[in-house]
Amino acid sequence: MKEQWSQYDPGQLYDELIAARQQIRGHSQKLIGYLQGLSPDEFHHRVTESEMVIREMGITFTVYSDAGNIDRAWPFDLIPRVIAGTEWARTEAGLKQRIRALNMFIQDVYNEQRALKDGVIPRDVVMQSKGYREACVGMTPPHGVWANICGSDLVRHSDGVMYVLEDNLRVPSGVAYMLENRRVIKRVLPEIFNLLPISPVSVYPAQLYEMLASLRPDLEQPTIALLTPGIYNSAYFEHAYLAQQAGLVLLEGADLAVGADGYVYMKTIQGPERVDVIYRRIDDDFIDPEVFRKDSMLGIPGIMRAWREGKVAIANAPGCGVADDKVIYAYVPDFIRYYLGEEPSLPNVPTWVCRKPDDMAYVLEHLAELVVKPANESGGYGMLVGPHSSADKVEEFRQLIQENPNNYIAQPTLSLSVNPTICDGNIEPRHLDLRPFILSGKDIYVTPGGLTRVAMRKGSLVVNSSQGGGSKDTWIVDDNTLNGGVAV
């Protein structure tokens, strides 16, 4: 494999493993040294084996758009993404700081509204957030924590800095794939674990259980369940996997009902049994037809009452999506300063908020260079990527922004970092992002690394698995003992 690696060239892009042609970063030397030592046949064999292992482990995701719902094998790239431990320690601290501020903000929104009164964020920005739920006003969930499970998307720009792109606070998914990617690597490249210290990720299910249990401090051994929309949901594999790994009861809405005493019960062969904590993987809108969408077949009538009375804990708390909004995102650094009195240690992507006249003027002037996002869409919908769009498209957004400036933000077009990736038997640079998962209950836990998603098409920045994205195992390695870049 030596030759393939010596030809690898990330060019002007920031590469996670290789600083420049033939300049390997210190933290990835042992990995690349090991891969170079494999013969091309052996390497090919390991790649094929990883594909087989994924099929045998039944690691799938569901795609709706094909003919019906089809379970596809999880796309995985064998070459890991490596992050130095010292850098990760700073990132982890930044993520903890951020989730604390976010949870304090949500608690504030539904209670005193100090930040709104003090002008940290305009009231109408909060009230227009699609995730705001009137039914949550006055509530304080256990430990004052609303977003118990958060998946924040991080991207590294060509300046080498890791930025927070967004915080997924509703029902973030992907953690099962992070766990499975590690299992696959351990099976396919077991020797490498002798060569360098890689932080283990397998404690996540136990941490998840601890966090969920901490939401009922009044009970010694609460009954904890994971509520799934069912087998046709695109993340069903993850729901079943997490329930299995963490020892949660995997439930569907039809298994649950609220009793005359206001507690939540599941239907068992011995009659009703009480459920104390629900890790729900369905959106607010569908959780309780008495309060939210009346046509929901997935939810449990009366569960919001049980939650408000403290008879069941729900993670994430209903209404926590209020902070999962592109406009509110722009204010998160201010939340950190306001609630914690600290400077943010992880930067936001610079963001212009179109409701501010100065920002809007700048945005309209530089539209063709910027990425424009509407407040409440996710998955890349309704976006403008200036440099990759036609003049007509740019003009269309100019109109949209002027008609409804409150609904738009703009950011510079980032050049996402790349990582060596196997493409048709060659090793080529491909763009990626990173989604660490943050658990907040009594304590806060951050996964070491997270799920790295990679855009498999050359030059593409689209990492979503439903649109041809792949994934990589993510290694946090102790770099205190390693040297800087060394020539091949």
Added chain:
Amino acid sequence: MMLSRVADRLYWMARYLERTENTARLINVHSSLLMDLPESMEIDWYTLIKIFNAEETFSKHHKVMDEINVMQFMIADRDNMSSIMTSFSGLRENVRTSLDLLPDEAWEQVNQTYIKLQASLSTLNSRHSRQALLRNVMSGCQRIRGVLDSHMSRDHAYDFMQIGKHMERTDMTSRTLEMTALLLSDARSEALRRYDSIVWSGLLSALGARQMYLRHKNSRIEGSEVMDFLVCDRIFPRSLTYSLAHIDQYLARLPEPEAVRTISMRLLEQFEEQDIRAIPVNEIASFMDSLQAELTTLHNKIGKQWFYPDLDISQYRQEKPVGQKQSQVQY
């Protein structure tokens, strides 16, 4: 704690696992039997379709009742409720939706077998590769059962799986016995009479019973003794009496089993008293028919009692103080 919905899935999972393995073995043994018999006998490829009462579905898809059509139908056809593909997919779906209750290696074993099965479907018209396919399915099922048996706690999840397994086994054994009795009735042809012992021996193999028969019966292979072994033997785990006893035994471990057990106990009593050798071969078929009808009633009762109970939680109040753990079932 066991969810009603999950109990239902595990029961079916065990049925599909048993059905898949039994079907594969039956097809394999039947193919081998046909190699020993001359052509144009009462026993042919289509006999398999009759065992599964699948004549109607078969006729919708095929005009010709030859080897290839029957094998395609019995192995690959998803419209055939008894095909190996249908059964194994049913198994896989039910495992997939019960991952939180099963040892994780079970899921991997299921996928391994499934991947191989899918890959070999295109070559099933060749007798040679078909045998490999059937052996893969059988050994796959045995591995899955091995993981379940050696790693699962003997809780209600396991109880429901045992009930499902023995329900399916009883059904399959009775169907196979019914067909054999029809084939070996007094009206059989002179030509076939010369092959009686091969057919009875094939029956034993189809139910995986040949070796234990020889060891415990201490007799040559002949009709009435074979029938007696497969119906009445108390220690062979695939005999009807053994399965019925185990259905009842596992039912007895479940909460409030009394109503359901009235059926299983009655059936068991009937079998324990029955001397199958006293029943003329001509009447075996109707005897098995009535057993199958009883099994259907039992199946429905199980569903009503544990899978879809009438349960109005909105009227429910818990009597125990909150904060106290509900007691676990002890064995």
